[in-house]
Amino acid sequence: MTTTTNPDLASESAAPVRGQRWLVSLRALLRNPAHTAGLIIFILFLLIAIFGPMLAPYGVNEQIVEDARQAPSAAHWFGTDRLGRDVFSRVLLGARDIFSLAGLGTLVAVLVGTSLGLLSGYRGGLFDELLMRFFDSLLSLPALLLALLLLGTLGPSRQSVLLVIIVVYIPIVARVVRSVVLSVKTRGYIEAARVQGESSARILFREILPAVLPALAVEAALRFSYAIFLASSLGFLGVGVQPPSPDWGLMVKEARDNVSQTPWALWFPAGAISILVIAVNLLADGLKTLFRVED
Amino acid sequence: GGAAPAEGTLRVAFQPLVQTDPATISSDTEVFVANAVYDYLVDVDPDSNVVPRLATEWDINDDGLTYTFPLAEGVSFHDGSALTAEDVVWTFDRLRDPDNGYPTADLYANITGIEATGELEVTFTLDQTNPFFLYDLSDNHALVMSSDTEDPSDFNGTGPFVVESYSPEDRILLTANDDYFVDGQPQLATVEVIFFSDENAMVDALRGGQVDLVMRMSTPLFESLQGVDGITTYNIPTGGFDLVRLRADREPGNDPRVIQAMKLATDRAAILELVQQGYGAVGNDSPIGPIFDAYHDDGVQAPERDVEAARALLAEAGYEDGLDLTIHVPNSGGRPDLAAVLQDQWADAGINLEISVEPEEVYYGENGWLEVDLGITGWGARPYPQLYLDTMLVSGAVWNESHFSDEEFDALAALAGSTLDDQERIDAYSQIQQLLAERGPVIIPYHFPQFAAIRDGFTGFQLEAFAGRTDVHTIGTE
Amino acid sequence: MAVPLLQLKDLSVAYRSRRGALRAVRDLSLEIAKGQTYGLVGESGSGKTTLALAVLNYLGKDGYIESGQVLFEGADMAALDEAGLRALWQGGMAHVPQNPFTALNPSMRIGEQVAEAIALNSEIDAPEIETRVLDLLAQVRLPDPARVARAYPHEISGGQQQRVIIAIALGRQPSLLVLDEPTTALDVTTEAVVLDLLRELVRDRDTAALYVSHNLGVVAGLTDRVAVLYASELVEDAPTKELYRQPLHPYTRGLLDSVPRLGQRKDVKPLQGIEGQIPSLTDLPSGCLFAPRCPLAIDQCWEERPPLDHPTPDRRVRCHRWPEILAGEVDAGRDAVEPIQVEDYQPETILTVEQLDVQYPIQRSLADVLAGEPARYVQVVDQLDLRIRSRETLGVVGESGSGKSSLARALIGLVAAEGGEVELLGVQLPARLDARSTETLAHLQMVFQNPEEALNPYLTIAESLRRPLRNLRGMSYAEAQAMVPQLLESVRLPAEYARRLPGQLSGGEKQRVAIARAFATHPDLLLADEPVSALDVSVQANILNLLAELQNEHDTAMLFIAHDIAVVGYLADRIAVMYLGQLMQQGPAEIIFDPPYHPYTEALLSAVPPPDPFVKQEHIRLSGEVPSAADPPSGCPFHTRCPRFLGDICVEQEPPWRETQDGKAIYCHIPIEELQAAQSPVLRFNGEGD
Amino acid sequence: MARYILRRLAFLALTLVLTSLLIFVITQLLPGDVCRVILGREVGEAASQACRAELRLDDPALVRYGDWLSGFLRGDMGLSYSTDAEIGPLVAERLGNSLMLAGFTLAIAVPLATGLGALAALNEGKWLDNLISVFSLAVVGLPEFVTGIVLIELLAFRVGLPANSSIRPGTGFFEALPSLILPALTATLVLLAYIARLTRAGVLEELKQPYVRTAALKGLPRWVVILRHVLRNALAPTITVVAISFGWLISGLVVIENVFNYPGLGRLMVFAISRRDLPLLQGVAMVTVLAFALANLGADLLYAALNPRIRVGE
């Protein structure tokens, strides 16, 4: 007899109802200081992305000739770059770039990838085979190379980078989702749902999707952090977002020439990338807790 | 070969080589390698004097239309065959044949005949005087090849170095040509040209001691090498420049007041300071820069920045609410920076720029650069200024990217390009500078310098304004 | 008396948990003498495993001994350093855990794993180790020890794996074996073989054993003494026979009453489960821990924790009311459950199954398909005929892998039958579920084996219950929602459970919800695939009764699948015995336990350990493993293991169906009369004497 | 087993064809006339025409793809459009370099990362675990271009390791070794955290398995339990990740190869893309796909060897 009773939970008199479940899990996430830090930093960066333009003391391309190449000071917290632009303002404004590229790209990739993964995993058959073979061949090239290839076609621009992130990550997300679907699909409750006359659509989105969410949330967070790297690597290689936009990777690239003169113009955007990525990784760890339902 | 045996290795960092046919080479690397592997008929020294190379001297007819070149004796190609006048004839015929479509076809269009007037003598005839003809003969592509050439990419030159091995996108290894006809050259036993796609990596390698010579690098990287032990830096002025041009044949550039307003909105000193970190010289919107000191007219000054005046002019031209334009910029050199600075400066005058940075292969590919309204283009150093006028500004010139067409200008340019009277030419150039300042379609904010850095222990390094033309056969070890 | 082999003194064991210390064993004292077999029983979560591991002093990262002592051969285990402890494990005591598969390293050969246990023990060289390994494997009666030694764990069956574990334990010649439910994961037939082995080994070697089990049947036949654990406490401790003859604690009584004896039937003697469930160890009642579930609880029980008394010198019990129970003044049995009246089922047939074939394809990849590999199949249900009459319960038993679930899944349409016909209420059903009408779905419902799997952990109970109403009975959201409390009530669950998630329910409760959901559509036929086999005995009894009641109430017929023949016998009107996808025997439930039997039925019956030390059981053991369904035996599918194997005829010819007068049908080459003559009843009540 | 490998190779062939088709389609869309890109902006129409004719660019796309494919199947990868060089030897040379770097990186990264991960798991919750976690977390946030810059500053300019990893064709491993250190270290830092975290999780998971208890209760010393029982099972998932990383190491190191000017496949591929050099691009891509697929196959076989539960082919 495999024991299944969980007296600890079963006898819990105040069983949280659905809405509260999130609060409960959020509390679980907040109990871990590292995850909390990740969440806070992430939210902070998100706020910067939203309100950056209001907070930035200088314009994104505003040049102060006489202040060019100044070390950090009260007037310029992060110093100025070779064109006399305020690095602090540019880092703040760059947050929006990252979120609108890596963030939006990840989001779309996750949405599309999830739908494809759900469908492919649940349907199986030829559709699944063909899609997976196609994804195989997409994935048999390293992401950066695929990105470069696509960027060569599309020309370097913000939209292209966005599209590249989406195209590169859809297969990955789809595969993760598909593998979860494959394991969930054979669970008793899915069969039970079929016996209860549920439609395929409802089974996919109401019965299977929630089980996919924990893995998906973690995957999405990791994808986001990789997307940050991908976008900034493309910026760094000069084929991504183009100057004069305050993309962090591009800022690092541009400041690299001047690293002996204006090291701050390199370290601050590099630091911003690092901190955001670390925060997202911590958050990814935490999300496992957030979406987990005791079963 | 020389008296003393060649010795030592020089490792040079360069962009990857692509073209190996002398007729189609263009980048510094390609020219640098070609200059080492082949010989020109005549050469141009760092002070812009024409000097002998394969030709030992030249004789110009009184009417200035016939040029005769005796060739050096005992010159042989790397495959062992001897150089003859026929080879020279073959080379230039190939270059000037319009059917081949090589870039030199226009340059040599006024050559009416090339003849081998002896085993080792070539005679060129022109249909019109050309004060710069000797320079033209030293064009980057004018490398003498064997008339037996089947594959123009096989590196069979007469030059001081022989190609030992070439591994594309990685390096090319040159070894001394022991049979080189000039005594004492080359001095180096081997030259290794290592390809880099990243300037930073070049400079890192130089500092780290993995390469000895870097030419062409960004200003900040050059700055960073100042005072580094064991490295000597070179900084020479050139006639090269980045230009901003507005198409003059359609709105809004067809109204000269617009480009004039742009000039007024531009702060050249600030640009030189920010984009060039003070290196180079401020430009006066004409390609006849200060380096051409015989022709440059100090009296012609670009206007001081005057935002109000710029606004007023714009308003006159009908753009009182400002002007929105997209500026197309290739992604190389300081051009994106220049665009960024212009965006900030011009915004004050109500000219709002959208910057479109494009990879060079896209910007120049399919001739898009000749199409766009507003663009930034880099023009490299040339040995004499007439080349810029003829290819860039004369009506219908091949790369007249601004689509400028001005009868007075055309007449002046034609005069300057053909008269053998120096003073007449100086006057014509002066008027051209005046004219361009008043109604020229281009802004030339600065002339950039040429940089190089070499590790200690080498002698005879003489940087050329066009870095690729720097002679490697004069370099030796200490 | 000499020093006992093992002595537990006021032992309390706790786990560090997020909510603080969780005490899983409290104030427990126990002594095991040399050669003695001690049983330890209790519901899930009562602390049995914890105690077993505490004895081994291997409590893991979070567990620790809070107070008290474990003395082994008189020495305090707490005083041992790591080396001492290792020495003890190498020589003194050995552990046989519940799940043999996970207890073996999946990526190491069996031989290596056994050798590890020996090599440490003595200074012997490699060839000798090998001989010893083969020897040990032979001792635990593994066929072809050399092959097994070379195999990886997944390459041998569960029963063989458990024998390997036992070999590892014996390899160190321990004086104490700690056995934690060593047969729970095994099939009855395999279990019987392993139990025989253990019984023999313990006897021959004079090894003492602590035998943990939730199964009172197993403990009855194997142990000298039994201790009953409830919610971390020892509630009763007595010599085995005395405990079974007269349990003094109401909990012990409840456990005994929860298990159906062979031949016990719902309409004659209903099972008396234990109401409620074991309390949370973090939130224990202040008085007697069992009081909330005790039919005899009086005020004192709620207020005062009972002491551990000695009713006789060798019995202990923790109950305020034991003197009355001992004196027979009160009966701890529950009379709450009435015998479940079975109205005679109607003669008309509602389900007809003819020539049903179920096959599973053996996976092929796209490349195989492209390469033109022919598809291969396992035949798991083979030409099966079946009939269920209105309101009848047909029980199906058989070993694991015999195709019981596949039969049910083919009937419901979850797997498409390859051939054959299924007719429900005169309507022929499409093979695939998707092709079936809403009406059919409503008529035919199913309860699954694993309650953990049956409910989507992300949906509230209410949502799970609403779906069949919405889908199959066409109710609006509001109507369905209004029905939810009623449904919960029908399975005796409080209405507020509607808002809970499955994770907040116990296994039994989940199964109740699943049953409520299945009955929500008023089905004519319910397929129940081992609905109780994942549950504790106490819960199992309640669920069985609940099923029977609801069935009566809704006039539903039922196909009830179980591997426990006693459970099937309790609930079913007719029983079918299944082996390798075919029926071996069919007939009325009342006479299943009487000869003649199909030799397979006979073996099954003889394998079930009766929860009663006074019952004498025939020892018929099946040799060999169940053959692969991908490659079934010819002739009679059972011939490879049949103890009454006749010869070539069994190999070459399919047997005929032979009928007895009382309606039993047996699929065997041996004529009924011969069977009757050769067989005696498998179970006989043996009285006190033994 | 042999059948399984054959089947995998069949799949590989399919993937190769699909990938080459994919690349072909994408390159058809690449803007910029190949000949313009090759010849530069200064050449006239005539030269451009001649070039197109020579490269047979005016043939229908399908015909060109067919030609390429049949050449490839015969082992002839053709000539590079831009450099006119034979692609086979060129790619082989770079593959050699990339393999050298990848091998060296894995030789550093895998023992280091798995060691750290295992160490962290065995000390779960203790200071060493925390230290390793913090370290790997810090490393997670470092983009390779930043790491590269830092390493050059620290180890090249101050310690004297070569800042530039450009190695001559045909350089042997030991001769190249000093040049490999910095790029390998940079790549290691990218992989380190990932593998270490995975290993840690794997070891923790395995430690929970009952077989560990069985082994310990045999009286085996702890280190034997860890080495013989736990690690073997815990490392299985790591192998898959290492195989995936292998693909990245072979041709995904574009940034690292740029920063250190290492003549690997990634840089060559970028060159091919920027030059619109389709045959070269295809050559590099095919080699990449091949290397990646073989690495995966190898990983699967190794996985199966470590993990007999997995029957090869399922």
Ligand SMILES: Nc1ncnc2c1ncn2[C@@H]1O[C@H](COP(=O)(O)OP(=O)(O)OP(=O)(O)O)[C@@H](O)[C@H]1O
């Ligand atoms: N590692 C652990 N950490 C915290 N609590 C635990 C741990 N292991 C067991 N418990 C708790 O201790 C109690 C007793 O568990 P134990 O496994 O000893 O019970 P059991 O009687 O063996 O039950 P079963 O029949 O389910 O095996 C349970 O409440 C269980 O949840």
Ligand SMILES: Nc1ncnc2c1ncn2[C@@H]1O[C@H](COP(=O)(O)OP(=O)(O)OP(=O)(O)O)[C@@H](O)[C@H]1O
């Ligand atoms: N989806 C499937 N694919 C392939 N084979 C299967 C599948 N499901 C079950 N089998 C095989 O079919 C046979 C019968 O399985 P089934 O689950 O019907 O048996 P069962 O009698 O219900 O066993 P248990 O008592 O273990 O539940 C087994 O050999 C099993 O391994």
Ligand SMILES: [Mg+2]
């Ligand atoms: Mg247990």
Ligand SMILES: [Mg+2]
């Ligand atoms: Mg089953």
